[in-house]
Amino acid sequence: MTRCHMLGCAWLVIGGALVPQASAAGDSDDYREVQGGNNLGLRLRPDNEADFVTSGLRNGDRVRVLGGEKHQGHRWCRVEFEGYIGWIGQARLRPP
Numbered sequence: 001m002t003r004c005h006m007l008g009c010a011w012l013v014i015g016g017a018l019v020p021q022a023s024a025a026g027d028s029d030d031y032r033e034v035q036g037g038n039n040l041g042l043r044l045r046p047d048n049e050a051d052f053v054t055s056g057l058r059n060g061d062r063v064r065v066l067g068g069e070k071h072q073g074h075r076w077c078r079v080e081f082e083g084y085i086g087w088i089g090q091a092r093l094r095p096p
Contacts, residue, residue: 006094030065032077032093033057034058042086053086062096 034040036058041055046069057063063079068090073095075090 031062031096033096034061035094036092046071046087054084
């Protein structure tokens with residue numbers, strides 16, 4: 001088993017597969033900025049077909065990263081934004 005961080009998303013590598021890893025207390029202040037569009041949304045689960053929790057995220061909005069998961073070949077981050085918790089594609093985030 002190997003632990004690694006990819007853009008703040010916590011991952012645990014087991015036998016070559018990425019699985020989500022619970023965030024440690026030190027990860028709670030891991031912030032990223034939204035990039036790649038305006039009116040982006042957070043989803044209920046890490047899937048492009050999942051319903052939205054909220055929308056209206058814009059370039060430069062700051063989100064707090066809570067964890068991560070790989071789904072259908074894409075990396076997702078579980079984040080908090082203005083009291084909402086949901087999932088956004090890792091490619092939509094950048095360091096602040």
